Amino acid sequence: MRLDYEQYKLVKEALQERANLLEIAPHLSSPLPIMLPVYKWFQLPYYWAGIKLYDLVAGSRCLKSSYILSKTKALELFPMLKKDKLVGAIVYYDGQHNDARMNLAIALTAARYGAAIANYTEVVHLLKKTVSETGKERVCGARCRDLLTGQEFDVKAKCVINATGPFTDIVRKMDDHKIPNICQPSAGVHIVMPGYYSPDNMGLLDPATSDGRVIFFLPWEKMTIAGTTDTPTDITPHPIPREEDINFILTEVRNYLTPDVQVRRGDVLAAWSGIRPLVTNPDSKDTQSISRSHVVHVSESGLVTIAGGKWTTYRLMAEDSVDAAIQAHDLKARPSRTLGLLLEGARNWTPTLYIRLVQNYGLENEVAKHLASTYGDKAFEVAKIAKVTGKRWPIVGKRLVSEFPYIESEVRYAVKEYACTAIDVLARRTRLAFLNVQAADEALPRIVEIMAQELNWNEEKKKEEMKAGKEFLSTEMGYKPRSEQLNDTTEINLSPSDVDRYKKRFQKFDEKNKGFITIVDVQRVLESISVQIDENALHEILNEVDLNKNGQVEFSEFLQLMSAIQKGFVSGSRLALLMKTAEETMDQRDTIPVDRSGGGV
Numbered sequence: 001m002r003l004d005y006e007q008y009k010l011v012k013e014a015l016q017e018r019a020n021l022l023e024i025a026p027h028l029s030s031p032l033p034i035m036l037p038v039y040k041w042f043q044l045p046y047y048w049a050g051i052k053l054y055d056l057v058a059g060s061r062c063l064k065s066s067y068i069l070s071k072t073k074a075l076e077l078f079p080m081l082k083k084d085k086l087v088g089a090i091v092y093y094d095g096q097h098n099d100a101r102m103n104l105a106i107a108l109t110a111a112r113y114g115a116a117i118a119n120y121t122e123v124v125h126l127l128k129k130t131v132s133e134t135g136k137e138r139v140c141g142a143r144c145r146d147l148l149t150g151q152e153f154d155v156k157a158k159c160v161i162n163a164t165g166p167f168t169d170i171v172r173k174m175d176d177h178k179i180p181n182i183c184q185p186s187a188g189v190h191i192v193m194p195g196y197y198s199p200d201n202m203g204l205l206d207p208a209t210s211d212g213r214v215i216f217f218l219p220w221e222k223m224t225i226a227g228t229t230d231t232p233t234d235i236t237p238h239p240i241p242r243e244e245d246i247n248f249i250l251t252e253v254r255n256y257l258t259p260d261v262q263v264r265r266g267d268v269l270a271a272w273s274g275i276r277p278l279v280t281n282p283d284s285k286d287t288q289s290i291s292r293s294h295v296v297h298v299s300e301s302g303l304v305t306i307a308g309g310k311w312t313t314y315r316l317m318a319e320d321s322v323d324a325a326i327q328a329h330d331l332k333a334r335p336s337r338t339l340g341l342l343l344e345g346a347r348n349w350t351p352t353l354y355i356r357l358v359q360n361y362g363l364e365n366e367v368a369k370h371l372a373s374t375y376g377d378k379a380f381e382v383a384k385i386a387k388v389t390g391k392r393w394p395i396v397g398k399r400l401v402s403e404f405p406y407i408e409s410e411v412r413y414a415v416k417e418y419a420c421t422a423i424d425v426l427a428r429r430t431r432l433a434f435l436n437v438q439a440a441d442e443a444l445p446r447i448v449e450i451m452a453q454e455l456n457w458n459e460e461k462k463k464e465e466m467k468a469g470k471e472f473l474s475t476e477m478g479y480k481p482r483s484e485q486l487n488d489t490t491e492i493n494l495s496p497s498d499v500d501r502y503k504k505r506f507q508k509f510d511e512k513n514k515g516f517i518t519i520v521d522v523q524r525v526l527e528s529i530s531v532q533i534d535e536n537a538l539h540e541i542l543n544e545v546d547l548n549k550n551g552q553v554e555f556s557e558f559l560q561l562m563s564a565i566q567k568g569f570v571s572g573s574r575l576a577l578l579m580k581t582a583e584e585t586m587d588q589r590d591t592i593p594v595d596r597s598g599g600g601v
Contacts (some may be wrong), residue, residue, distance in 0.1 A: 021102075025343045098373075117418075163305075169182060186278050187275055272478065360383070387409065401432070519535070529582060
């Protein structure tokens, strides 16, 4: 009974905090319907009872009531779903938010209420003093280091709160190196795929995968996010997504999508790993069991530690931590006022705010919606510093990359929001690195250039930022440049008919049967069909497939490319698309229509 009651309390707290989150940051958070597909009749009442209990616990804070769908209606709302053996589905509502912007909004709101905040700062060690009355040591501050300059400084305090997530035990051992660890870090990998993998406004949840883990499949920022894994990991500030975890998610996604949708490894636009700080309660008799809620602990020297928990309950975690600090250190404070306190950007936000941005500044509709949902009522400040495009429309707002609504003025505004590096802009002020790493790589040089203007970077610093940005994208975000998606070991696994078909296509370019093509061959064919492509762009396109980097694409390399495309390892190859389009155009041109050949019957 006690376990059931504890779970009830945990769920009820989370649902109350979820409702508060939607109220205090309506521009950053919103309800999202999530579908549970059901493939066995006996599961329908089982899941239905559980979801209805979820609604009941939420009470008046329930976002929208859950409901059952027939097989036909489920496929209508989620047409990518696998039809075989589907008996129906259950839809419930949960909350979704822009986590990086939410984190920033909380920090900026705290600063406006008088908090001193600092990023790129780490604790070197804790400061302690001996209390004369008891002879015991008490924590009285921390020695900190500025990671950008290397400068160290002391911060004195009546109370120190350790709220460092996965790094909880590192700080605890600064207080007492003998204590056992309470944090059991777990890695969760997520991947982002094109938006066509899911409907615009319906998520998918599989509560029981092949190995018992939960997999979700959600629309996010006009893309599709899928996850997650749950693997024990070491503590690191730079977690890396493992290929086996990416493939596990892809395999589970295949199990739920219709065979018409080919789930390809090449469609993974970004991948990253996060660390969950699962904890055991040091005050509990059973120190081996994982706590499903957050844990607040006060050490003998007065260090307050808050660990565990989850994003949704961040406010309650902070309130419990401060309450513990007040009690342990006899601090004077008024009751908490954070429940219902609007976060940065929320005060004057309305769902139609983006229309004023379009009307007042001449922004594109998509860009205006993005700014309104990202910055709330602060979107006007971003629009004010947007440069004129020189076009008839839009009047202002030059995009960083054409397919995403991020504009250059956001980079300048990011510096006002404490952005210190290009990575901050790519991943923590915009979400570009999480949505499409190739687009992020394309935007990186312009981001560095704009930040250099704002922060007076010299050429050496700009090179450092470029290098750091590229390393971040390639290691932490799963980026492989197009030129590295193929390699010398890529196997050719094609049928004889496929080889013959691709040989004919290749020979359209390789007119003299050299066995390879160069940029000259491609230019000749493009000119013959009246297509113009910049020479530098052509060099780049061929270089993606030129594995031995000898300035030409050999037939074997072309077959490796087509084989990789068939297997789903590579998608969006510009050379493959260019050659296919050119072949089709040439074939159409060579075919003589009946009405121009003298007629006939």
